[in-house]
Amino acid sequence: MATLAAELRQRPGPNKPDFDEKDKSAGTVPASASDSDEDDLPVKPSKPPAPPPQSSDSLDEALKDFSPRWRNWLIRGIFTWLMIFSFAVLIYLGPLALVLVTFAIQIKCFHEIITIGYIVYRSYDLPWFRTLSWYFLFTSNFFFFGESMIGSFGMLLARQDFLWPFVKYHRFISFSLYTAGLVGFVCSLVKKHYLKQFTLFGWTHVTLLLVVAQSHFIVQNVLEGLVWVLVPVSMIICNDIMAYMFGFFFGRTPLIKLSPKKTWEGFIGGAFSTILFGILLSYVLLQYDYFVCPVSYDEAQGGLSMDCVRPHVFVISEYTLPETLQGLLKLVGSQKTTVSIYPFILHSISLSLFASVIGPFGGFFASGFKRAFKIKDFADTIPGHGGIMDRFDCQFLMATFVHVYHFSFIRVPNPQNIVQSVLTLKPEQQLQVFLLLQEKLLKRGILHSISADSSI
Amino acid sequence: MATLAAELRQRPGPNKPDFDEKDKSAGTVPASASDSDEDDLPVKPSKPPAPPPQSSDSLDEALKDFSPRWRNWLIRGIFTWLMIFSFAVLIYLGPLALVLVTFAIQIKCFHEIITIGYIVYRSYDLPWFRTLSWYFLFTSNFFFFGESMIGSFGMLLARQDFLWPFVKYHRFISFSLYTAGLVGFVCSLVKKHYLKQFTLFGWTHVTLLLVVAQSHFIVQNVLEGLVWVLVPVSMIICNDIMAYMFGFFFGRTPLIKLSPKKTWEGFIGGAFSTILFGILLSYVLLQYDYFVCPVSYDEAQGGLSMDCVRPHVFVISEYTLPETLQGLLKLVGSQKTTVSIYPFILHSISLSLFASVIGPFGGFFASGFKRAFKIKDFADTIPGHGGIMDRFDCQFLMATFVHVYHFSFIRVPNPQNIVQSVLTLKPEQQLQVFLLLQEKLLKRGILHSISADSSI
Incomplete structure (x- = not known):
C-alpha cells in the first residue's frame, strides 16, 4: 500500500479533485480520449510498450533479461494461471473455504478503495476516519453475513442456547451497532474538516453498497450450490480472455467511445465463446452432485452436507423443439420432435449473455472511476494485474445478477423449511x-x- | 428552488469544496465553533436577532410591522401549527393518504439534496445527470415499494392476472431497471467530467440510501398500524419542542461541542417530557382499533380493512411488579403485587428513549452536513423552517428504529400468511x-x- 500512497503523492497531475474543470465540449469525446495508462483491448496489435509492471522484486530479478513489455506479459500470465489454479483448489476445498476467501477478497477490496479516498482527500489528520470506516465494514458484514446464515441455517442456529438471541434479535443488534457508528461519526465531526468528513462518509457508504453488499450475494450463491459461483466466475474470466483474443486477431470496428480499444469483433467473439464455454462447463459440472447440491445441515451426520435430491433444474428434462427446428430436422430425415437436456444448460445461456453483454460495464465503471481519480490500478496487490478490485470489478455485478436470477427463476420454496x-x-x-x-x-x-x- | 440556487451562487465564501483546508488544530473545536447561521437551541435567551426568514411574500407583507426577530418567530409558529394540523388531517384520512404523503415528502427531500449537489459541484453541463438521478429515484422506489406491497398484499396482488408477473419477478425487474441506469451512467461518462460524474453518482446513491430506503420504513410502519407512525412522529416533535423549552428556561450546562446551544437541562427535560407524552398519547390512541390494527385486505368487503383481532401488544396484560416496588407499596399499606397495563405502553418508553437520546443525532448529522456545504437550510420550502429535509432529518432515523424494533420485538408470524x-x-x-x-x-x-x- 505504501507504494500506492507514494505514487499518488508523487504524481505530477493534481491529486485533489478539480471541481473547477471548465470543459465546454461536454457530450463529445475528443479523439485523444484514450488514456495511455488504460487497460483495455487493443484494436491493433501495435500497442505501445506497457509501463513496467509493479511486480514483486524476486520475480523482477528472475525476468530482468526480458524487455519490459514481455516481462509484463509473462508476469501477468503467470499470475493469471496462479489465480485460476487457486480458484480450482478453493472449489476442491469446498463451500466453507470459498466463503472465507470471499470475505478476504471483500475486505481487501474495501481496503483498496478506502485507501484511495484516504489519499485523494488527504485525510491524514481526520480524527477517527480509519477506525470508523473499519467499524462500518464490521457492522455491515455482521448484518449481511447474519442474514445469509439465518436464511440458510436459522432453525439450526436458534437451537443453540447462546446463539438464539443473535438469531432472534439479529436486525436489532445490527441496527444498534450501525447507529453507534453514526453517533461516533457525528461526535468525531470537527469544524474545519466537515466537508472532508462528509465526503469520506459518503465514500465509505458507497463502497459498502457496491463491495460489501454485493460480495454477500457471492456467499449466498455458494450456499445455493457451487455451480452458481463456479459457472458465473468462469464465464467472466472466459469472456475477458476471449474478447481480448478476438479483438487482438480480428478487431477492426470500435465499440464505444469510452473504451476506444474495445471492438465489436471482440465483443461478439467473446459472447459466442462464453455461451459455448458456459454450456460445456455446465454439462461437465452437472455430472457431480458435489457441484449442484446446496449446502445443508445433515441431522444424522451432525454436520454440513453436500448430498441432496437434485433440484429440478439439474435433472434432465424433455423439451419439445420449436416447429421451425422440427421442420429443419425433417429435411435431413430426422423425426426428432423433442430434446433431452438439463434445464440448467438453458439457464447458462442467460448467464453467458449477461456476463458478456452487461458484465463488461462493471469493468467500464471501474475504469471510469480509476480515471476520475487519475490512478492506473486500485492497488498493486497482484503483480501484473493491479489490485484485487481490478480483477473483481465485473464479478460483483455478475454475482448480483446470478443471485437475483436464482431468486426469481430457480428457487422453489423448500417444504422442509x-x-x-x-x-x-x-x-x-x-x-x-x-x-x-x-x-x-x-x-x-x-x-x-x-x-x-x-x-x- | 431558484432562490437557493441564486443564494448559493452569490455566497461570498467558496462554493466549491476546498479539499486543501489545512487545519492543524484537528481534534479541538475552537471556542468560536458556533456558526452564526445555525439553528440550535439557545443557552441563553439573549440570542442575537435571527436573519430575516425566507417566507412567502404575502405573509411578509402582513407582518411587516413586527421586528425581524418576532416576524421570524410568528412565521415559524404559524407553520409549525399548520404542519401539526395537516398531520392530524392525514391521520384522519387514513393509511393510504399517509403513504402518498410519505412519497411526496421523500421525493421532495431527494430533490432538495440532489439540487444542493447539483449547485455545489456546478454540474450544469453534465450530460444526463438530472435524468439519471430521477431514474435512480424511480428504480429504487419501484424496488422498495414493490417489496412492501408484496410483503403485505403479495397473495392478493398475485391473484390479478396482469399483476402476477410483477409480483413473481419483482426483484428481477427491479435489478434490470437499475442495471439499465448503471449502463446509462457509464455511457454518459465524458472524459473531462469523470470526477464530477462519479462524485454525483455517489451523492445520488447516499441520498437514496438515507432518504428513499428509510422513507419506505415509514410506509411499512403505516401498514403495521397507524400507531407505529403517529406515536414516533409525535415523539420527535415533542422532544424538539420540549428540549427547546427546557433549554430556554433552565439551560446552563453545555451538552456537546458540536452544538454549543444544546444543554444538558434541555436534553434531560426533553427526554422526561417525551416519555410522559409518549405514555399519555399511547394510552389515548390504544382506545381505538383504528390506530392499532394493521392494514389488511378484507375478502368479504372486497377492500382494505382496519378491523382486526387486537395483536397481543395492544391488549391489557397483568405484570408482576418488581419486588422492591412491592416492598415500597407495602410500606404505604397496599397489597398490590401486579399491575394491569397495555404492553405497548412499556414499549412506548423504549421509543421515547430513542427519540430523545439517539434521535437528535439525526439532526446533528443534518446540521453538520449543512455546515460542510455552507448552507443554512436544505431549501426554503416551508417558511420559517427551511426545506422539508430540515424537518425530517430525525424522522427518518426514528422510522428505521421503529421498523427494526417492531420486526425484532413485536411482530408475530401470522398463521394466515x-x-x-x-x-x-x-x-x-x-x-x-x-x-x-x-x-x-x-x-x-x-x-x-x-x-x-x-x-x-
Whole structure:
C-alpha cells in the first residue's frame, strides 16, 4: 500500500479533485480520449510498450533479461494461471473455504478503495476516519453475513442456547451497532474538516453498497450450490480472455467511445465463446452432485452436507423443439420432435449473455472511476494485474445478477423449511396453521383422497 | 428552488469544496465553533436577532410591522401549527393518504439534496445527470415499494392476472431497471467530467440510501398500524419542542461541542417530557382499533380493512411488579403485587428513549452536513423552517428504529400468511408440507389429542 500512497503523492497531475474543470465540449469525446495508462483491448496489435509492471522484486530479478513489455506479459500470465489454479483448489476445498476467501477478497477490496479516498482527500489528520470506516465494514458484514446464515441455517442456529438471541434479535443488534457508528461519526465531526468528513462518509457508504453488499450475494450463491459461483466466475474470466483474443486477431470496428480499444469483433467473439464455454462447463459440472447440491445441515451426520435430491433444474428434462427446428430436422430425415437436456444448460445461456453483454460495464465503471481519480490500478496487490478490485470489478455485478436470477427463476420454496418455520411458533399457533391448512387443502380437493391414510 | 440556487451562487465564501483546508488544530473545536447561521437551541435567551426568514411574500407583507426577530418567530409558529394540523388531517384520512404523503415528502427531500449537489459541484453541463438521478429515484422506489406491497398484499396482488408477473419477478425487474441506469451512467461518462460524474453518482446513491430506503420504513410502519407512525412522529416533535423549552428556561450546562446551544437541562427535560407524552398519547390512541390494527385486505368487503383481532401488544396484560416496588407499596399499606397495563405502553418508553437520546443525532448529522456545504437550510420550502429535509432529518432515523424494533420485538408470524404462502406451491408440495407438518405435530404431541376431531 505504501507504494500506492507514494505514487499518488508523487504524481505530477493534481491529486485533489478539480471541481473547477471548465470543459465546454461536454457530450463529445475528443479523439485523444484514450488514456495511455488504460487497460483495455487493443484494436491493433501495435500497442505501445506497457509501463513496467509493479511486480514483486524476486520475480523482477528472475525476468530482468526480458524487455519490459514481455516481462509484463509473462508476469501477468503467470499470475493469471496462479489465480485460476487457486480458484480450482478453493472449489476442491469446498463451500466453507470459498466463503472465507470471499470475505478476504471483500475486505481487501474495501481496503483498496478506502485507501484511495484516504489519499485523494488527504485525510491524514481526520480524527477517527480509519477506525470508523473499519467499524462500518464490521457492522455491515455482521448484518449481511447474519442474514445469509439465518436464511440458510436459522432453525439450526436458534437451537443453540447462546446463539438464539443473535438469531432472534439479529436486525436489532445490527441496527444498534450501525447507529453507534453514526453517533461516533457525528461526535468525531470537527469544524474545519466537515466537508472532508462528509465526503469520506459518503465514500465509505458507497463502497459498502457496491463491495460489501454485493460480495454477500457471492456467499449466498455458494450456499445455493457451487455451480452458481463456479459457472458465473468462469464465464467472466472466459469472456475477458476471449474478447481480448478476438479483438487482438480480428478487431477492426470500435465499440464505444469510452473504451476506444474495445471492438465489436471482440465483443461478439467473446459472447459466442462464453455461451459455448458456459454450456460445456455446465454439462461437465452437472455430472457431480458435489457441484449442484446446496449446502445443508445433515441431522444424522451432525454436520454440513453436500448430498441432496437434485433440484429440478439439474435433472434432465424433455423439451419439445420449436416447429421451425422440427421442420429443419425433417429435411435431413430426422423425426426428432423433442430434446433431452438439463434445464440448467438453458439457464447458462442467460448467464453467458449477461456476463458478456452487461458484465463488461462493471469493468467500464471501474475504469471510469480509476480515471476520475487519475490512478492506473486500485492497488498493486497482484503483480501484473493491479489490485484485487481490478480483477473483481465485473464479478460483483455478475454475482448480483446470478443471485437475483436464482431468486426469481430457480428457487422453489423448500417444504422442509416451511415446516421448520411453523415449528418455531407457539404450540397453539402451530395447531392453528395445521387446521387452517387442512381445511384449505380439503376444500381444494388436494387432501381429500389421502386424508384417510394420513390420519392414523 | 431558484432562490437557493441564486443564494448559493452569490455566497461570498467558496462554493466549491476546498479539499486543501489545512487545519492543524484537528481534534479541538475552537471556542468560536458556533456558526452564526445555525439553528440550535439557545443557552441563553439573549440570542442575537435571527436573519430575516425566507417566507412567502404575502405573509411578509402582513407582518411587516413586527421586528425581524418576532416576524421570524410568528412565521415559524404559524407553520409549525399548520404542519401539526395537516398531520392530524392525514391521520384522519387514513393509511393510504399517509403513504402518498410519505412519497411526496421523500421525493421532495431527494430533490432538495440532489439540487444542493447539483449547485455545489456546478454540474450544469453534465450530460444526463438530472435524468439519471430521477431514474435512480424511480428504480429504487419501484424496488422498495414493490417489496412492501408484496410483503403485505403479495397473495392478493398475485391473484390479478396482469399483476402476477410483477409480483413473481419483482426483484428481477427491479435489478434490470437499475442495471439499465448503471449502463446509462457509464455511457454518459465524458472524459473531462469523470470526477464530477462519479462524485454525483455517489451523492445520488447516499441520498437514496438515507432518504428513499428509510422513507419506505415509514410506509411499512403505516401498514403495521397507524400507531407505529403517529406515536414516533409525535415523539420527535415533542422532544424538539420540549428540549427547546427546557433549554430556554433552565439551560446552563453545555451538552456537546458540536452544538454549543444544546444543554444538558434541555436534553434531560426533553427526554422526561417525551416519555410522559409518549405514555399519555399511547394510552389515548390504544382506545381505538383504528390506530392499532394493521392494514389488511378484507375478502368479504372486497377492500382494505382496519378491523382486526387486537395483536397481543395492544391488549391489557397483568405484570408482576418488581419486588422492591412491592416492598415500597407495602410500606404505604397496599397489597398490590401486579399491575394491569397495555404492553405497548412499556414499549412506548423504549421509543421515547430513542427519540430523545439517539434521535437528535439525526439532526446533528443534518446540521453538520449543512455546515460542510455552507448552507443554512436544505431549501426554503416551508417558511420559517427551511426545506422539508430540515424537518425530517430525525424522522427518518426514528422510522428505521421503529421498523427494526417492531420486526425484532413485536411482530408475530401470522398463521394466515403462512398458510397463504403454502397455497402458492404446487399441489404435491402443498401435500408434502401438510404431511410433514402432521408428522412433526403428532411426534410433539401437539396434534395427537385433536387429530380424531379434525380428520372428518
